[in-house]
Amino acid sequence: MRVRELAAELHAEVADAPIISPHGHVDPRLLADDISFxxxxxxxxxxxxxxxxxxxxxxxxxxxxxxxxxxxxxxxxxxxxxxxxxxxxxxxxxxxxxxxxxxxxxxxxxxxxxxxxxxxxxxxxxxxxxxxxRPRALFERFRIDVLATTDDPLDDLAPHARLAADPTFRGRVLPTFRPDAYLDPEAPGFADRVGLLLAATNKPTTFVGYLEALQDRREYFLDHGAVSADHGVVEPFTTDLDPQEADELFRAALAGTVDAAAARVFRGHMLLQMARMSVSDGLVMTVHPGVNRNHHQPTFERFGPDTGHDIPVSTEYTYNLRPLLNAFGTAPGFHLVLFAVDETVHSREVAPLAGFYPSVFIGAPWWFLDAPDAIQRWRSAVTETAGFYRSSGFIDDTRAFLSIPARHDTARRSDAAFLARLVVEGRVSLPTARRVARDLVDAIPRKVFKL
Missing domain, CATH: 1.10.2020.10 (uronate isomerase, domain 2, chain A)
Structure with missing residues (x-):
């Protein structure tokens, strides 16, 4: 009973706090056009x-x-x-x-x-x-302070520009740089996408030109308010190639002559290059690995992506990320947020990595794990090793606009319950629990995502 009373008390402290949503998939046109559902x-x-x-x-x-x-x-x-x-x-x-x-x-x-x-x-x-x-009225009703979208590198970001320039719209709607389809030689249309990227930035068809083109588009996103670059990969494998090898692999990728092993090496090198760019330009780097996208080919062919048949696979971070972290893990200002839908990796790898590297933060429960029991398991798995302040704050990761408040409230209630138990067990003082509850919904996500 005491745990329930304390949990309700802690939740009451943050129930009406503004929502910070630094990663999601709401279409910005929803708010820019403000058209009724x-x-x-x-x-x-x-x-x-x-x-x-x-x-x-x-x-x-x-x-x-x-x-x-x-x-x-x-x-x-x-x-x-x-x-x-x-x-x-x-x-x-x-x-x-x-x-x-x-x-x-x-x-x-x-x-x-x-x-x-x-x-x-x-x-x-x-x-x-x-x-x-209407969407804008609900945005205010939901008390959303920051809402990040997910955007193609060649998007003109016109809806974001309209919202930023509109004095009647309060709140921040930020784009997020999502370059996956431009980094993976096995992605459909990879060569065509890279061709469009090079043409849009007037860069030569070389590996150096390709990197410069990506950097140019990152700068365009930064100019439009972006704070992060998101990477959805099957495995967070990283490797560092010498310039000549990288250029040869890039040309083979454009020609469609790379095999699966070579494509993996190219992806790994590009994930490391994205970290290098984040160190340089300050965009927070988030990594969402461990999902086999579009698992059912007939459904994908008929209905397209994001139709419910993306299935989790196991994830390994410690060895895969070592080249990246050896190069940039202690770089000043670099923020790397690691997510996982493989629950076994939370206490074994992600929390220990965040407990040593100042650049690494623990991504909140994502996708299949953003439910009450899973949030509790995650919080228990990571807190004893890394504490609360190495985590990201809650991430709703949703396309369903109306579900944003419910999802954030679920996380707030779950964290309040977790903190209340620690207080009753004498493991955390009540003043500290109050502070942590407030920081989890405000100070922590603002710090991690440089808001």
């Missing part, structure tokens, strides 16, 4: 692959949910599918978030089910027609 299904269903993937696993066609661009689907029918399968979300993170959104935003206090489906749909649809539910 079209319908409840588009808002809750089609944008959230957490939801669509579990429905697909239950036998529902993604086309019936509105993910097929060539086929129109009645949003009410898609919503009725969600209602019919609502019980399948019991105990899942998606279930928590959707329940919270329906209750806190729309005042829905009854269970979604076939018999309530139309009634709840109509209630949400009516609310979406009101000015208070």
């Amino acid at each position: 079209s319908d409840p299904a588009e808002l809750f269903l089609t944008r959230d692959h957490y939801v669509t993937r579990l429905l697909h696993a239950s036998g529902v066609s993604l086309g019936d949910l509105g993910l097929d661009s060539g086929r129109a689907v009645d949003p009410r029918e898609a919503w009725s599918i969600l209602a019919a399968h609502w019980h399948r979300f019991a105990g899942t993170a998606s279930g928590y978030w959707l329940t919270d959104e329906l209750m806190s935003l729309f005042g829905v206090d009854e269970e979604l089910a076939p018999e309530t489906s139309d009634r709840i749909y109509d209630r949400v649809a009516a609310a979406l027609a009101e000015p208070a539910f």
Whole structure:
């Protein structure tokens, strides 16, 4: 009982604190254009692959949910599918978030089910027609202070520029440099993308020109407010090549003549080069490894990426990152945030690395691990080795705009519960727990992401 009371007390201290979201996938045009959400299904269903993937696993066609661009689907029918399968979300993170959104935003206090489906749909649809539910109004209601998006290196960042120049918009919407498709010779269209990159920056088709082109685009992002560069890799392998070898490998990659082993070496060299650039230009480097993207080829071919079939694989950091950390691990001002969906790596590798290297910070639970029990496991795994202040603060990593407050509140409640237990066990004083609770939602993410 004492733990619950203290947890509620600690949560109350941060429940209304502004949200800092330094990594996510909300489309900046949503806020720049401030266009009303079209319908409840588009808002809750089609944008959230957490939801669509579990429905697909239950036998529902993604086309019936509105993910097929060539086929129109009645949003009410898609919503009725969600209602019919609502019980399948019991105990899942998606279930928590959707329940919270329906209750806190729309005042829905009854269970979604076939018999309530139309009634709840109509209630949400009516609310979406009101000015208070336009994206900018919700941005303010959610108390979002900083929201980072994820952007292609050749994006013109026009929505970000419009928001920055708009005196009526309060808050910061920052771009994030995401160069994966330009660094991996095995990525579809790699040579074409690099060609466009070189043409856009007027650089020669050499490895040095390629590096200069990437640096130019990073500077463009910095000029538009970016604070970080994000790297989604299968493995965080790094290696350092001599200039001649790198140039030869680059030319072979453009020609499409590299095998899998050579492609891995090129990726590893480029991940190290991205760290070198972060040391130089100050962009925080975040690494999201350990996911086999687009696991089901037929689904990818029909519906495209980010449709729920990215599956975790094991991750190894200690050996893979050693070349990078030997070169830059103690470089002043370098910030490297390491995420993992392989839970075994948290206490074994990530926390010890962050407990020694001043550049390394522990990324918050990500993707499949951003649920209450997983957050508790993560916090227990890393805190005894690295403490609270070597972590990143919570990362919502979402495309589903309305879920942002629910996700952050989940993390705040979980951390409050963890801190309360430490206080009751006499392992942390109450004044220290209060400070940590506040810092986890403000000072820590501001420091890690240089905000």
